[in-house]
Amino acid sequence: MKYVSTRGAAPVLPFGDVLLAGLASDGGLYLPDSWPSPPPAPALGATYVDTAVDVMWPYVEGSIDPRAFRTLVGDAYATFSHPDVCPVTPLDDGLSLLELYWGPTIAFKDVALQLVGRLFDHELTRREERATIVVATSGDTGSAAIEACRGRASLDIVVLHPAGRVSEVQRRQMTTVHEPNVRNVAIEGTFDDCQRLVKDLFAAEAFRSDVRLSAMNSINWARVMAQIVYYVTSARSVASGGPVAFSVPTGNFGNVFAGWVARRTGTPISQLVVGSNSNDILTRWLASGRMETTGVHPTISPSMDIQVSSNVERLLFELYDRNAGLVVDRMTELAAEGRVDTGDTRLATVTEVFDGARFDDDQIRAEIRRTLDLTGVLIDPHTAVGVAAARAARRDRDVPMICLATAHPAKFPDAVEEATGIRPPLPEHLADLLDRPEEYDRLPDDLSAVEAYVRAFVTG
Ligand SMILES: *Cc1c(COP(=O)(O)O)cnc(C)c1O
Secondary structure, three states, rough: OOOEEEEOOOOOOOOOHHHOOOOOOOOOOEEEEOOOOOOOOOOOOOHHHHHHHHHHHHHHHHOHHHHHHHHHHHHHHOOOOOOOOEEEOOOOOOEEEEEEEOOOEEEEEEEHHHHHHHHHHHHHHHOOOOOEEEEEEOOHHHHHHHHHHOOOEEEEEEEEEOOOOOOOHHHHHHHHOOOOOEEEEEOOOOHHHHHHHHHHHHHHHHHHHHOOOOOOOOOOOHHHHHHHHHHHHHHHHHHOOOOOOEEEEOOOOOOHHHHHHHHHOOOOOEEEEEEEEEOOHHHHHHHHHHOOOOOOOOOOHHOOOOOOOOOHHHHHHHHOOOOHHHHHHHHHHHHHHEEEEOOOOOOOHHHOOOOEOOHHHHHHHHHHHHHHHHHOOOOOOOHHHHHHHHHHHHOOOOOOEEEEEOOOHHHOOOHHHHHHHOOOOOOOOOOOHHHHOOOOOEEOOHHHHHHHHHHHHHHH
């Protein structure tokens, strides 16, 4: 399989290069040059890992040995504390919950990052290279990336979080990992400051090549690839071949785009509901054909607090029949003007399968309470956006609707307690999190200070 950039001016690359590159050199996002045929029907008793290997193999073929790939996939999902890896449980009214939170950091980013960390290590070791991962986080991404990289011989990781601005559970999930290849830094600034620092580090060319800087962020194709799998397994488990709908709490559009790929490659998905919090650029786009940024609004579902959903670029590329020139025009206009119209007749091919719905914090708390009352199941605020969106935007009540549960309720205990009066306990492997010793450094919001810190860590 070869990969092409959505902006058409970067080299066509095999999987291994796309994995390490993340963003394409022309600023675009990589996609397979053609879509593979549907995965084979599962053997009787097929496990999550069996299906994962079948679904992902066409995307990595030619870049990795089949037995090595199977081992990496098996190891990645052996870190999950549920035997089904991503189990499906029923809710009320034909809805069900796809629980994506049984990985080490109890949020769905583990599903992709547990595999991607291993793929990075495998590819770098094969090349006899090392890389440094630098991540800015407002919460979930940092701990998932640390768990993906910890103890891996070819990787160092530095995570920047805004001092005093992440929840205690989130901070401790990062700062209680004591490994020689992991560093945490509290930056005296906001999440936006952290993101700008990382962007500036990537722009500093000498630094970038000296420490072999790399990214595992949500635009990395390998993350989308790993997320296709649970659409296939869950559709098979609830619908046995018939149509199925999904509702997805959405931020950068990586998760729901994986659902679109599952549909494109043969899973019978009749509807994809995009759930948004008050950061509703996607809901407005789906309704009007106009994409317009309005600044970031902090909410009780912080992992969805985004300005622009970067993975939408992949959908636009498909919408424009892979005409990269049109993608460049639209993305340039969006960056320059803060808005762009994509609303020509082609938007109909998007709204044929996608619907959007948005919910503010009060509505999210009400959904957490409603779901508890109706089903006895506690859900986190991100999951609640998806469940509320499923109830609001469902097209056909005869089609089973799967709601993606993207975080364990104990990851956001304050919001869940405020909505229900119940404080969800952490799962067993994290039960002593609040007693573990923390370790992190503190730096000013200053590029040269961060550069010097990373250099000293990597060479020292
Ligand atoms: C990252 C995240 C999301 C958003 O996923 P995208 O792929 O960015 O759309 C939703 N919920 C939780 C808990 C997350 O961590």
